[in-house]
Amino acid sequence: MTDQHHDVVVVGGGNAGISLAARLVRDGCRDVALVDPNETHHYRPLLSYVAGGMARLEDLRRPQGDVVPEGVRWYRDRVVAVDPERSAVRLAGGEELTCADLAVCPGSEVDWDAIPGSRAATTTPHAATSYLPDQAVRTWSMLAGLREGRAVFAIADRHVPCAPVGLKPLFLAADHWRRTGVLDRIGVDLLLEGDALAPQEQADRLLREAAAGLGVRVRTGVRLESVDPGARTLRTTAGGAPEDVPYDALYLAPPHRAPSWVAASGLASDDSEGFLAVDPTTLQHVRHPRVWGLGDVATVDALPSGGALRKQVPVVADNIRARRTGRPMRRYSGYSVAPVTTSRRHLLLGEFDRAGRPEPTLRVPDLVRPRRSLLLFDRYLEPQVYWHRLLKGKVS
């Protein structure tokens, strides 16, 4: 097998990798390669609507071949190791690719090991997550089928992609139960590992109000330790105190981890928990100047989200050129988003920087106020923006 050299190699063809490859080509880079084993591309934000009974899996899937930008060489293979000193990647098929600059964006994966019993629980009809496509469908059948009992929504704060959207299935289900007249027979508990429903103060307050309006009991600082699927019970701790919580339906937004080869390749750091250690503003690797990181795998000190990639992609594309020409680098503010449905008709959009300060794209109107138009945008228009603009590198 012949080993290949490219100007830029992009590892991962998800939201980050495809948008970056397209942006590099638009900027005139003639030799971009992309590595991704998957034949199907997912627009993952719609998974929350699948889990809430407002979308189908077919709505969010496209053949990967349709989204790989023209002019980009696609290797349908999996990266198993990186040699950052040589900017080289090794593929599962045995091939090695070298490059002038390497962008690493393989996303993150569900860390079932972090919560013993959680994976087994999701093989029963009583527990599911929207964070995996096959389970998103089951989430809605579980929630829609509940007529009485206790529904528990547990949202971790360990690297969950766009964690506040874990609230979408809750609000969509609770509104459904209200409309179908069974809400007063269902106890709804929201167990948040973090201390807020969204990183921005106004969004957090409005979401708490919406939850209170639907009778949802909200508890923060609750860590899910384990699940006993047989007894349908969660073991939690809050402030160090253990508590057993029974459930009839359990929704999980589970902790995520970086692929193990990231740390094994020397791309993590002592305090990055196995994630790719980049400068959170320039997105350049902290030790290897020709390695770049973006998306869910990178330590950008901000909520990982697709919205964040609108800002990260141009930063990486421009900074690759800046490194080569010696120009000053662009900086990423930590911008991220939390689009959360508050009912089956309304959605609020939080936009903030890494300190949780508002960073709205539009000053007027106030998009943090729940609106019907925002839900329609998020469910129907945003996917079109994704396929036709973001994945085409049309981000600035």
Ligand SMILES: Cc1cc2nc3c(=O)[nH]c(=O)nc-3n(C[C@H](O)[C@H](O)[C@H](O)COP(=O)(O)OP(=O)(O)OC[C@H]3O[C@@H](n4cnc5c(N)ncnc54)[C@H](O)[C@@H]3O)c2cc1C
């Ligand atoms: C249920 C859910 C709902 C969400 N809702 C929203 C939302 O409403 N708004 C929002 O802004 N964000 C949302 N997000 C977050 C958003 O989808 C992610 O932040 C975004 O997809 C991250 O892009 P990424 O390219 O880093 O990772 P991914 O999109 O996960 O892509 C990673 C890619 O890398 C590939 N890959 C993995 N390992 C390897 C390897 N070893 N070699 C080669 N390729 C590899 C994978 O096949 C995949 O194609 C949501 C996420 C989920 C899961």
